[in-house]
Amino acid sequence: MRKFQPFSRIIYILGIFLLVGCVKPKTENWQWSTLSVSGEPVARHEAGLVAHDSKIYLLGGRRINETSVFDPATNSWASKSKTPLELHHFQPVSYGNAIYMVGAMTGKWPNEKPLDKVIIYYPEEDRYEFGHTIPKDRRRGGAGAVVYNDKIYVVGGITNGHMDGSKAWLDAYDPKTGEWEVLEDAPNARDHFQAIGVKDKLYAFGGRNSSRRTGEDMSRTIEHGNIYDFKTKKWQAVTSDLAIPTQRAGSFTFAHNEFVITGGGEQAGMDLAQNEVEAFNTLTETWEKWPSFNRGRHGTGFAVVGDYVYTASGCGKPGGEPELKSVERLPLPKKAAFMSARGVIKKTVYTNFNTVTLSFKGPETSENAADNPFLNYRLLAEFKHKETNKVIRGFYAADGNAAETSAEAGATWNVRFTPDKVGDWSYTATLQKGENIALNNDASVGETISITNAKGTFIVVPTDKDEADFRGKGRLVADEGYFKFEGTDKYWMKVGTNSPENLLGYGDFDGTFRISAEASEGEATASDELHKYANHEKDWKLGDPTWQNGKGKSIIGAMNYLSSKGMNTVYFLTMNILGDGKDVWPYVNEKDFTRFDVSKLEQWQILFDHMQSKGLLLHVVVQETENETMLDGGDTGPMRKLYFNELIARFGHNLGLVWNLGEENGPASWSPVGQNDAQRKAMAKYLKENDPYNHPVLLHTHSEDPLRAEILKDIVGYEFVDGLSLQQAERTETAEVIEHWKKEAKEKNHEWLITMDEIGKWHTGAVMDEENPGHDSLRHYVLWGSLMSGAAGVEWYFGAKHPQNDLTSEDWRKRDQLWELSNHARVFFENYIPYWDMSPNHHLVNQEEGYCFSKTNEVYAVYLPNKGEAKIDLSAAEGNFSIQWYDPLKGGELQESGLKTVKGGSVQNLGTSPNNAEQDWVVLIKKVNN
Incomplete structure (x- = not known):
């Protein structure tokens, strides 16, 4: 906790000060008074308290309440109209002849909904009105609100009640026109707080990242404040001086002269609401302690009338009770001003x-x-x-x-x-x-x-950050054959898109063009135009990044769509000169490998930043088989080193990133001049030794043996290669191939992380939903077959000879069902089994082409491809096991059928599927600890 700076200490530190009038009343006489009043307000919390025309208005709160009006001249309360709906978690502001409520919630805890409209109260008429519509993608409650230059600025808030969704958003709302402007996000996301303006700056202190979903309703309080400069439209760098001495949420704030004063609040583990009041000197950026309330409270506000600041109502304990009726006031100190210090070192x-x-x-x-x-x-x-x-x-x-x-x-x-x-x-x-x-x-x-x-x-x-964002979890590394967040016990399963490989051949990126659209046999044919992804522009949301007056909306929207479907990885080339698409490279031009296009690469990073915030892994493929000898004849010489150095320097900081040594690495009949074993090892070694973050390094394979095996036999076990980005022609053989190479790597004491990234055959891959509804063979042999054989993930390649293919795909919605099926598998593996500690034992299940993934005597996951009789060999197990069913077509919760348990020690019948449905099913068999 930060130490307070007493007044004398501030003077000592600064060495220079200017004092006008009395700074504050003498400490022994300066305290909050609990007033004796006539009448009483409606007790409430999560309400708004605001001064307007020398009176104080207590509005909203849990339930639909009357408006309570306090007159400081008579110390009396009066009752006015009820709010038109339950209205809570907002900071009201007085503007013109009305009180505005923006950034509010309605409904019951913990799944409250943000309001879709601005609520306006006209005190003279005692009338509420529904005002302008708030843009759908910027609605939230628990936000701060500040009036500046005839606009209401709304900062922070939470989108999903108390469950999750804390935001760092900042918006400017024009109450006259209804115009809504999205501004730069704050450095910190926060909710359950209040903001305030002093001169030309907005101040946000306190609050938390509410997360009922993880059981952290009140614990994730925010230590540091944020300051926004209205003139420059920039957030000030966060320094240690902005650390609030007493962390709190549900707090309230007002401004007096150069001070921002924050009081009240709640924190996890406290018996009573907080009563501390603390003041931030905006000139010196130091904190000092002000008198504490007589009664701690949260979920209300401050109101300044005349020479006093008032607070009233609120809740006396963390949570929702008791609701208070008392009024307290504090005399305000006279004007004081200090010259800011020079040379103060801030961190x-x-x-x-x-x-x-x-x-x-x-x-x-x-x-x-x-x-x-x-x-x-x-x-x-x-x-x-x-x-x-x-x-x-x-x-x-x-x-x-x-x-x-x-x-x-x-x-x-x-x-x-x-x-x-x-x-x-x-x-x-x-x-x-x-x-x-x-x-x-x-x-x-x-x-x-x-x-x-x-x-x-x-x-x-x-x-x-929340866990949907890589910044909420950390860096992905390869760990014993799986992805894992470094320094934690959290594993991660990959599902996503492998196409289009020329994702970055996008028209809104500077310096991007196609050299040629010609294609050889075995390649997809590129269109004459660069990617536009026009159908995904509707998926772009207010507050999402763009560049150069709105460029990039469609590719950013596409990433939003993929993330919304539960996908968490995107495969792309960073150089396809001489390759299939011939439209992606980091250079100023395609002939000089020593000059990099700075603006293009910065625009790539805008995309990558957004992908990371959406939890999308950057699967960076550094070359194609057609150009693997283009730099230094295939060696890791000066041009390749320069290329790798630039990629690492610009993009290596990203948390979710894989380096792929190149698509279909090694010679092939259609590309006979390829890198040799020594060259691919040198590449891997250079990346590993020069990447300070130890991102996984994978090798993308050819699709068939013996060509694939001939290349892999010498690199399996190599310490600088973490695994395979597997290509496989025959989908029915997927499980067998994965098991084979996992076994080979384990025998070399260097377990490989294998991801099933390109399924064949080359001309077909994963076609659109309309061509193959249900994607039966992909779901069976590739999705579940891979994951139940020890794969660390699956990506979908779109083939070369179908519409929306590996080079021409513009709309990921064409495979919407494929994403849903993939997400169902990911959810099962992440939520229901310790897959990193399991191994394939397909022989234990009786159904032909069924799969079994297990940890002996603890947990068994069985994929049943058809309705027929299902049995599992539990001879090596003992004790009782529960049986639950998972629907790979619809996902959802685990289900039960007629048979609830089986015993270890022999072959056991698994009973019939729920509703005896004729489809594939996954059965989860877990040890029951009596």
């Missing part, structure tokens, strides 16, 4: 797993400068924490805003770093110059070039 605060982007001003140069900035400069930054340190490579960033400006020149150099430890960090950055220095890892080599901001410190606090 910037970041949340864990969020990207730290450091910008440095260095030499002015350009993408095409004679002295190549990508080859002849090297920016390295060392980040230190008491438990670890990492050296991160930086990159040339042109003007620092190239995604928006398309700049080719400038003096900005950036480093992106994702911390994985909470606490104090320091960094030291060095820019060095020398011929081809970018290819040299020796930090002692080169001429040091002066840059700004070369050293610094910052603090990392726990993440405030």
